[in-house]
Amino acid sequence: MNTNSFEKFKEKVIEIANKLKEAIKRDESFLIINHNDADGLASAGIMCGTFYREDARFTIRTIQSFSDFINDYNEKYIDADNIIFVDIGSGYLDEIENIFPNKKDSIFILDHHQIVGKKEINHLNPHLFGIDGATDISASGIAYFVSKEINKENIIYSPIAIVGALGDLQDKNGKRVLKGLNSLIVKEAIENGLLSVNEDLIFYGRSYKPIHIALSNTTSPYIPGLSGREENCVSFLSSLGIKLKENDKWKVLSELNEEEKKKIYNGIVMYLTERKISTRIASELIGEVYELIKEEEWTYLRDAREFSFLLNACGKFGQPWIGILIAMGVRGSIIEEAHRILEEYRLQIAKSMEYILRPGVIEEMNNIVILRGNDFIDEKQISSIASIISSSSLISIDKPLIAIAFTKEKSKISARANRELINKGLNLGEILSNLSKKFDGRGGGHAIAAGAEIPLTKLNNFLIELDKEIGKIIEKK
Numbered sequence: 001m002n003t004n005s006f007e008k009f010k011e012k013v014i015e016i017a018n019k020l021k022e023a024i025k026r027d028e029s030f031l032i033i034n035h036n037d038a039d040g041l042a043s044a045g046i047m048c049g050t051f052y053r054e055d056a057r058f059t060i061r062t063i064q065s066f067s068d069f070i071n072d073y074n075e076k077y078i079d080a081d082n083i084i085f086v087d088i089g090s091g092y093l094d095e096i097e098n099i100f101p102n103k104k105d106s107i108f109i110l111d112h113h114q115i116v117g118k119k120e121i122n123h124l125n126p127h128l129f130g131i132d133g134a135t136d137i138s139a140s141g142i143a144y145f146v147s148k149e150i151n152k153e154n155i156i157y158s159p160i161a162i163v164g165a166l167g168d169l170q171d172k173n174g175k176r177v178l179k180g181l182n183s184l185i186v187k188e189a190i191e192n193g194l195l196s197v198n199e200d201l202i203f204y205g206r207s208y209k210p211i212h213i214a215l216s217n218t219t220s221p222y223i224p225g226l227s228g229r230e231e232n233c234v235s236f237l238s239s240l241g242i243k244l245k246e247n248d249k250w251k252v253l254s255e256l257n258e259e260e261k262k263k264i265y266n267g268i269v270m271y272l273t274e275r276k277i278s279t280r281i282a283s284e285l286i287g288e289v290y291e292l293i294k295e296e297e298w299t300y301l302r303d304a305r306e307f308s309f310l311l312n313a314c315g316k317f318g319q320p321w322i323g324i325l326i327a328m329g330v331r332g333s334i335i336e337e338a339h340r341i342l343e344e345y346r347l348q349i350a351k352s353m354e355y356i357l358r359p360g361v362i363e364e365m366n367n368i369v370i371l372r373g374n375d376f377i378d379e380k381q382i383s384s385i386a387s388i389i390s391s392s393s394l395i396s397i398d399k400p401l402i403a404i405a406f407t408k409e410k411s412k413i414s415a416r417a418n419r420e421l422i423n424k425g426l427n428l429g430e431i432l433s434n435l436s437k438k439f440d441g442r443g444g445g446h447a448i449a450a451g452a453e454i455p456l457t458k459l460n461n462f463l464i465e466l467d468k469e470i471g472k473i474i475e476k477k
Contacts, residue, residue, distance in 0.1 A: 045327020
């Protein structure tokens with residue numbers, strides 16, 4: 001990202017923010033439509049908080065896919081003066097313009113996915129300025145820049161933008177650290193006393209959960225035999241000579257000294273080596289830890305990665321409003337409900353991972369690896385499972401992963417690839433966008449991570465064509 005790109009991006013931010021401020025002054029209503037993952041809920045929380053602070057009229061609608069919007073927009077969306085898409089929309093510009101031919105000036109898109117179609121709508125996307133939306137900024141970061149331009153006091157939402165970026169795995173760049181425009185947001189949050197950053201082991205619950213539970217709760221990356229297995233983690237850590245209790249009190253990771261942490265890391269490397277599992281997993285356990293220092297240490301909201309996992313749980317468990325309220329800043333009893341959802345979601349993820357590791361669940365074609373979740377994996381959670389698998393080296397990383405779950409009439413597809421394949425010219429978002437249309441579906445996303453919906457009756461033919469298309473690209477290099 002160069003300075004010129006950032007300046008042009010800022011100009012567009014100011015333009016969009018000024019239009020929204022003028023609409024607020026005219027007492028116009030707003031409808032926010034957001035994606036149901038962590039970044040989508042963080043984005044929605046920032047925008048809802050922004051409008052709430054301005055005493056503006058707004059409603060919110062969370063969707064899993066653009067098809068959800070198409071299926072019921074007539075009833076629910078037509079009365080709003082302004083419609084704002086966050087973390088969704090850039091891949092469907094032509095469709096949006098066709099649906100609202102007379103509302104072009106009152107449609108806003110704040111998104112970071114690859115762009116498909118015309119650009120005449122109020123559209124803020126980093127790709128328009130040569131900034132990588134898959135690695136340098138997520139939708140919540142875009143929403144934050146707009147929010148801060150509307151009201152400088154909205155800098156309070158800078159940590160939520162970090163939460164959204166981590167939820168979209170934008171730290172998975174070999175160093176587990178945020179870069180690009182994300183790093184500017186991190187800097188602002190630190191300077192305003194809202195965030196602290198330190199390099200450490202990345203365990204979920206590192207500051208308040210017993211060490212063995214923190215290790216067990218860690219699923220990004222997923223460690224076979226340890227993730228989701230508390231009893232195994234107790235045995236593993238004890239075998240390394242790690243004292244789990246001190247004066248009858250469970251110790252937490254943040255209380256360990258550097259020598260003890262090094263012993264755990266080296267122990268995990270040995271554990272993986274003995275089981276012939278890629279030691280690349282261990283490298284994913286060290287990185288920058290982003291802490292929201294205004295949050296209580298004993299909550300899931302203190303660590304930004306845990307915060308993002310909680311938002312993801314709310315969205316994927318069909319309770320997005322809880323995640324949005326928390327992202328807005330609401331606390332109190334709603335945290336207890338979010339905690340219950342999180343634990344149920346964590347249990348489902350563990351069951352899904354156990355299913356995936358069974359023989360025969362993963363199958364290979366010439367150029368892709370297929371995970372058929374069938375009816376076992378919830379279609380709302382297939383994208384989370386795909387991300388966990390791809391970031392944990394649990395399958396061959398030489399081919400893109402195509403994870404599939406089913407609804408009544410459609411198959412939900414989440415595709416992931418590694419950086420080496422992207423460097424060869426592979427662009428999953430582009431391929432799924434173009435190919436899905438040939439099979440009466442919809443698709444899009446990023447080069448490295450994308451999704452699609454395909455009618456069940458056409459799934460097998462779609463996979464055959466997808467395998468061929470990816471083969472053509474890879475074989476060129």
